[in-house]
Amino acid sequence: MASLFLRRAGVSLLSLLLVSLVLFVLTRSIPDSPARIVLGDEATPADIAHFDADHGLDKPILVQYFRWVGGIVFHADLGKSFTTGLRMNDQVANTLPVTLELVMLAFVVSVVVSLALGTMSAVLRDTPLDYGARLIAVLGVSVPGFWLALVLILFFAVDRDWFPPGGVVPITDDVYEHLRSLVLPAFCLGIFYMAVLTRMTRSSLLDVLGQDFMRTARASGLSRPRVLMYALRNALVPVVTIAGMSFGHMFGWALIIEQVFNIDGLSHALLQAIQQRDYAMVQAVVMVFTVVFVVANLCADVVNASLNPRMAAAA
Numbered sequence: 001m002a003s004l005f006l007r008r009a010g011v012s013l014l015s016l017l018l019v020s021l022v023l024f025v026l027t028r029s030i031p032d033s034p035a036r037i038v039l040g041d042e043a044t045p046a047d048i049a050h051f052d053a054d055h056g057l058d059k060p061i062l063v064q065y066f067r068w069v070g071g072i073v074f075h076a077d078l079g080k081s082f083t084t085g086l087r088m089n090d091q092v093a094n095t096l097p098v099t100l101e102l103v104m105l106a107f108v109v110s111v112v113v114s115l116a117l118g119t120m121s122a123v124l125r126d127t128p129l130d131y132g133a134r135l136i137a138v139l140g141v142s143v144p145g146f147w148l149a150l151v152l153i154l155f156f157a158v159d160r161d162w163f164p165p166g167g168v169v170p171i172t173d174d175v176y177e178h179l180r181s182l183v184l185p186a187f188c189l190g191i192f193y194m195a196v197l198t199r200m201t202r203s204s205l206l207d208v209l210g211q212d213f214m215r216t217a218r219a220s221g222l223s224r225p226r227v228l229m230y231a232l233r234n235a236l237v238p239v240v241t242i243a244g245m246s247f248g249h250m251f252g253w254a255l256i257i258e259q260v261f262n263i264d265g266l267s268h269a270l271l272q273a274i275q276q277r278d279y280a281m282v283q284a285v286v287m288v289f290t291v292v293f294v295v296a297n298l299c300a301d302v303v304n305a306s307l308n309p310r311m312a313a314a315a
Contacts, residue, residue: 008301012294019290020072024065027279034082037277055082068283078284083276088284091269096288098168099258099265103250105182106190111243114194118201118239122209123228133198140195145253149188149260156184166262185261189254193246200242204235237304244300248293 035051036043043051052058056067071077078088121133157165164181171178208214208231217227255267266285273281 008298012298015294016287016290017069020069020287021065023283023286024068025061027283028061028064030277030279034277034279038083057082072287078287079280081278081280083278083280088280091281092266092284092288095264095266095269098263099251099254099267102168102182102186102189102257102263102265103247103254106186107193107243107247107250109186110190110194110197110246114197115201115239118198119205119228119232121198121202122205125206133202137195137198137202140191140198143191145188145192146256146260148191149184149257152184152188153261166260168263185257185263188260189250189257192253193250196246197239197243200239201235204238205231208235233307237308240300240303240307244297245293247296248289251289251292 034055034057035048039047039051049058056064059067068079071079076089078092080087081091117133117136121130124130153165156162163184164177167181169177169181214227214231217230218224222230251267254265255271257263258265258268259271266288270282270285273279273285
């Protein structure tokens with residue numbers, strides 16, 4: 001287990017390094033310089049040169065990159081925006097909790113519901129419940145999340161006033177209203193991944209139940225619940241892998257959901273930064289999302305190793 005974790009951690013660190021390098025080079029490839037955006041079109045070459053010198057933009061790109069990475073590694077400092085002058089650490093601290101709570105709620109509900117539906121669909125194959133679960137999975141994959149969000153806002157918020165149409169009520173103001181304001185965006189964010197995990201759970205469990213060792217276990221007189229537990233332990237390995245990837249992907253899809261529901265989260269801040277050409281904020285947000293994605297997949301590898309010890313032994 002320890003060797004598997006160390007190897008996966010090393011690959012994760014290398015991935016973070018490569019992503020940070022590509023991200024930094026791409027953001028520095030933007031035609032308009034921050035000086036032109038901040039100072040305006042009437043800025044003289046001398047003004048731009050003075051701005052670049054003050055912010056270190058006159059240095060070679062590798063020097064700028066190592067300064068940025070060094071600030072992150074040694075000081076946990078994501079830098080400061082050239083266009084707004086705000087520190088990225090403060091921006092991330094103010095917006096990340098909102099997005100993280102939304103994604104965690106959508107992820108937990110998606111995993112719990114998909115495991116239940118997928119398991120029942122596999123165990124009760126070719127029954128009305130199986131057909132219903134497969135229909136829900138197909139609809140969840142097929143329906144665009146942003147369209148579903150608009151429909152739900154119209155039906156549940158505008159016509160019936162059951163949920164707020166947008167925004168998130170701070171939990172310090174009212175816990176009930178806070179949770180109520182998260183229901184619709186969390187559902188729209190998680191429905192696609194719930195459908196994917198349901199289909200994956202069903203197909204993986206059916207494949208395991210059809211193996212010879214499962215037939216042997218049933219013939220040996222093991223109870224049906226115990227056989228099912230053994231089957232789930234083997235079937236969950238690909239499901240956990242997809243779940244880890246889905247958790248990271250949710251942060252990207254949250255960009256659309258937060259925009260539709262007018263939620264001031266980190267994904268919404270990324271979209272605003274792109275519109276304002278604030279590439280310091282773009283770098284900070286993308287790096288945070290990359291860290292979340294890498295950590296989620298590292299956790300999935302550890303869980304899979306506990307489910308299937310042969311993976312740890314192979315490492």
